[in-house]
Amino acid sequence: MTRFVDVHNMVRWVADFGPERIMREMVAYLESDFMRWERFDKVPRVATHTPFGVIELMPTSDYETYGFKYVNGHPSNPARGFQTVTAFGVLADVHNGYPTFLSEMTVLTALRTAATSAMVAKALARPDSETLALIGAGSQAEFQALAFRANLGIRSVRIWDTDPDAMAKFLRNVTPLGIDVTIATSAADAVAGADIITTCTADKTQATILTADLVRPGVHINAIGGDCPGKTELDPAILDLGTVFVEYPPQTRIEGEIQQKASDFAVTEFWEVLAGRSAGRTDAAQITIFDSVGFAIEDFSALRYVRDAIDGTDYYVDIDLVANPDDPKNLFGLVGALAPVG
């Protein structure tokens, strides 16, 4: 049987465990998988682009467990009452190829994206960072705020979005949780005094939501909204101001902020920082930029974590996804056995 976590059970689990505990524990799984980065089978995700948006499959494997995520990105969805991003994911045993775990990943992707941001910022942002600027108040915003509080102790958030209702929603959601929110009047106002800047807008266009003149020394930029060919958020001049860290270069060069740069633009693979192979931040004035597009290993870590965390609980049900006849060469017997003819 395959274990299945549907939306109802995922929501119940997140509410019961708490998103901050989850994103703290998930960071440990992420770090453990990033530390053994070289052991994974890695391919750029397989994307189907249409005028409406993109649908992607993101597989990876550590040769014991295989995992993949199905995910869409449709920037015009919210205007029509749909989620921009929906997703589900699967883990399977490599030794026999049987899927063992199926989970909704719309909520889980929001958690893993924010947990990945926090993991990277924990390594690259100035240790005395106190204030997070959020540009973009969509689905990802609250998860970012809580991931940064859970993993870096950040309690002060300055937020900007062109949609005032989205900012009001953010304020309504996180103020009761004890986060100090400032509604900014512009992107420039949001980043003024911020130690960390997260850009998380969803337009499928070459946008410039952050210009180079707004970026102060010592800041860590967490750029997560530029994640498709033709979809960027940063003034390309920003990429020359500091050190750019990425997940998986073959994918980021196509989808990330660095698609605006030459194909040999210097980047550091973040896993090398965790593994002690490359330097992270070297001084307090350095500008560090995480050009994050999301990579399959992050989903793999998130799925592994959920699978382990809910083992023995009632947050999943067993579903009958794999036909398993007594005689493996007699698949037909499954069908014929129910309908004898003669």
Add this chain to the structure above:
Amino acid sequence: MTRFVDVHNMVRWVADFGPERIMREMVAYLESDFMRWERFDKVPRVATHTPFGVIELMPTSDYETYGFKYVNGHPSNPARGFQTVTAFGVLADVHNGYPTFLSEMTVLTALRTAATSAMVAKALARPDSETLALIGAGSQAEFQALAFRANLGIRSVRIWDTDPDAMAKFLRNVTPLGIDVTIATSAADAVAGADIITTCTADKTQATILTADLVRPGVHINAIGGDCPGKTELDPAILDLGTVFVEYPPQTRIEGEIQQKASDFAVTEFWEVLAGRSAGRTDAAQITIFDSVGFAIEDFSALRYVRDAIDGTDYYVDIDLVANPDDPKNLFGLVGALAPVG
């Protein structure tokens, strides 16, 4: 909600509808999709190869509907009590990226593979074909026999497998259905007098289960077991005896029998035959060879057919795979709403 067909419901549906009716109706869906081949987004499947076997994702889209299949191929599985091939598949709406249909595909892949074989043989085999030789009596064998009867009227099958138990299983399964079975003593004995030869063995090795001297004029060869790099079934000399038809050349050149040939070895894309763009069989003495590796569009057709065929029945259940908050920008509200803090 997403409609979900589990193994139990798939088996119940196949038993109730009957595999022959299903494989006849499925051929109509396959033909309709092959006729509009050029409208599909096509990529070679994304394979993760390990010493145990392969796990693959096979996506495609006609830009209205997106589909993909997860499938494994583990030749040593039966010896350990597992299915060689297990699979499941998904359809999604392209306009918003939401998955609408999830189905087991272990049974369905067996049906679609046999239906594809029959569709191609219907176009390429001699119209007076009466006898099918089956080399390989594994999970696919009974489905082949029934697909050829349902679509071409074949009633006589000569079967050969190195495993006598597998042949006995085949005899036991299809004799009550009115198929005339001859247990052969060798591959040579099986193909003697046969009009159509299906090779469906599962070894993950360069095997030669059919040699050129056994191939008589006028025969149609349906080679479905060579479907991985390094996994072939035919003596390469056979490929020079007739005309080779394939599904999607970029995939077949890597995975099919023609991996034994130069990269410019002449092949005909089968969809062109159906669309009237290329010749199929031109005379009764011609040898036609379908070098079949399985392509994503076939799974797309099979999923579309099942989805349509079971609409309004109780062969599926609705599952909660996609989070859908009232305010699409308020995904966090789903979680927060259940756990108010403050």
